[in-house]
Each structure stands twice: as structure tokens, then as C-alpha cells.
Amino acid sequence: MYEKLGAAAKHIGTFKDTPPRVGIILGSGLGAFVDSVENQIHIPYQEIPHFRDCTVEGHQGRLILGTVNDVDVAILQGRLHAYEGLPMEEVVFPTRVLATLGVEKLILTNAAGGINQDYIPGDIVCISDHINMMAANPLIGPNINELGPRFPDMTQAYNPELQDAFKAAAKDMGYNLKTGIYAGVLGPTYETPAEVRMLGIIGADMVGMSTVPESIAANHLGIQVCGLSCITNMAAGISKSKLDHSEVKEQALKVMKTFSDLLTTAIGKFK
Ligand code: HPA
Numbered sequence: 419m420y421e422k423l424g425a426a427a428k429h430i431g432t433f434k435d436t437p438p439r440v441g442i443i444l445g446s447g448l449g450a451f452v453d454s455v456e457n458q459i460h461i462p463y464q465e466i467p468h469f470r471d472c473t474v475e476g477h478q479g480r481l482i483l484g485t486v487n488d489v490d491v492a493i494l495q496g497r498l499h500a501y502e503g504l505p506m507e508e509v510v511f512p513t514r515v516l517a518t519l520g521v522e523k524l525i526l527t528n529a530a531g532g533i534n535q536d537y538i539p540g541d542i543v544c545i546s547d548h549i550n551m552m553a554a555n556p557l558i559g560p561n562i563n564e565l566g567p568r569f570p571d572m573t574q575a576y577n578p579e580l581q582d583a584f585k586a587a588a589k590d591m592g593y594n595l596k597t598g599i600y601a602g603v604l605g606p607t608y609e610t611p612a613e614v615r616m617l618g619i620i621g622a623d624m625v626g627m628s629t630v631p632e633s634i635a636a637n638h639l640g641i642q643v644c645g646l647s648c649i650t651n652m653a654a655g656i657s658k659s660k661l662d663h664s665e666v667k668e669q670a671l672k673v674m675k676t677f678s679d680l681l682t683t684a685i686g687k688f689k
Contacts, residue, residue: 447670611655
């Protein structure tokens with residue numbers, strides 16, 4: 419695994435001299451953020467050694483090097499999910515490659531179902547913490563000591579300073595950025611209303627099928643993590659309507675401008 423990370427990072431490193439400082443993983447329907455990235459270099463996942471291609475609609479499957487607000491970034495336009503049948507180690511492989519490239523800060527983005535009744539579809543929420551409901555963890559198995567410790571601390575899994583940068587960016591924009599706790603479930607079924615009620619009772623504000631594995635792997639690596647959820651729908655039972663992936667993609671597209679401005683402004687505030 420460690421050698422594979424090196425091979426992937428070496429290939430990506432041949433495209434650009436300056437290493438990326440910030441990594442961004444784009445969630446379902448949020449791929450259009452790359453339109454606001456400057457000096458783009460596109461590297462399809464198929465060309466990168468040991469990278470798996472995406473199988474989910476709305477996930478493009480390429481790594482983009484570029485600059486956002488003069489900061490060197492590496493963007494994963496398309497992510498891997500455990501429900502695709504991949505072992506967790508594969509799901510977090512691209513995250514670990516970003517770290518190998520030199521990324522110090524990681525922004526995780528996703529589409530999520532709103533559980534908190536104060537949310538409405540179209541809201542962008544800054545993730546303050548997560549609850550792992552995937553019954554899996556990417557660090558299971560022998561610890562790779564070169565990457566991080568056996569028992570990583572998760573007390574500040576979502577870095578407070580990075581959250582503050584997003585809040586300050588929202589304030590500049592006059593945008594009401596909400597904050598919330600993300601429950602990560604395995605999928606691929608959407609939740610039942612009973613499951614959503616349970617998630618609300620245990621403290622979740624929103625639910626989705628990603629982010630938690632990458633957050634765990636990045637915290638293991640000692641990278642600062644932050645995240646944004648785009649509330650694409652109210653979770654099952656909160657609203658009476660049935661859930662559908664095309665609705666998720668449509669709603670994500672509608673908030674694209676605000677989402678892109680928020681990311682760009684916040685990255686400019688990263689220290
Ligand atoms: N549940 C799980 N994942 C999701 C949802 C949802 O309601 N919406 C977007 N991703």
C-alpha cells in the first residue's frame with residue numbers, strides 16, 4: 419500500500435513543480451466547482467497508477483491540479499464509495515495520495531439529506547463533527563506506521579480554525595452558513611424514516627454515504643480536515659416525498675455559485 423501511494427503521487431508530481439497545499443474532494447453533483455479553478459491540469463483517474471475509476475453518475479473521475487485564490491490545490495472530481503463494493507482501504511486511497519503529494523488541509527464536500535428541521539434543501543452546512551454509522555473503518559487491519567498512529571485522536575476531527583475560515587467567508591458574502599453533525603451511512607439505499615428518526619435522536623443533523631472514511635484517513639495522517647454538506651433533500655420521513663439521485667444532482671447544481679464562492683473565499687482565508 420505504502421509503495422502504491424508513492425507510485426501514484428510520483429506520476430501526479432510530474433505534471434507540476436509546486437506541490438498542492440489544499441486538497442478538495444467534490445461530492446455528488448458538486449463537480450462543477452472546478453469551473454472556478456485557475457491554471458487547471460486534468461489527470462484522469464485511469465492514468466494514475468493504482469487509482470480506481472468512479473462508477474457513480476455525477477462523479478467524473480479525474481484529479482485536477484490548479485490554483486484557487488492563488489493557493490495550489492489538488493481536487494478529486496469524483497470520489498469512491500464503500501457501497502460500490504470497494505474495500506475501505508481503496509475508498510481512502512486517493513485521500514492518502516493527496517497527503518503524499520503534500521496536502522496539509524483537506525476540504526471534504528458532499529450531498530446530504532437534512533435531518534435538522536432548521537435546514538431546507540439548498541442549504542450549505544459546515545460540518546462540525548461526524549457519527550460513523552458505516553460499521554466499518556478504513557484503519558482496520560495492521561496499522562501503517564508510516565502514515566499515522568494506531569489509535570488516532572478524533573476530538574477535533576473537523577479543524578476549528580478551518581471551520582472559522584468558512585464562517586468568516588460566509589459572513590463576508592452575507593450568507594447564512596449553518597453548522598451540523600454529519601452521520602455517514604453505508605448506503606446505497608436511502609434511509610428508512612425510522613432510521614432517520616434514530617439518527618436525529620443520536621445527534622445527527624444530516625446524513626450521507628461518504629466523507630467519514632476520508633475524514634478518518636486524513637485525521638490518521640495528521641492533515642487538518644473540514645467539510646461542507648449541501649442539503650440536497652430532506653431525509654426520508656422528514657419530508658413526505660420519495661428520494662431520487664437526480665433530485666440530489668439537480669439541487670447541488672442550484673447552489674453551485676454560492677458553494678463555489680464559499681470555497682474560494684474560505685481557501686483565501688486559510689493560514
Ligand atoms: N441520505 C443519504 N445520502 C444522501 C441523501 C440522503 O437523504 N441525500 C444525498 N445523499
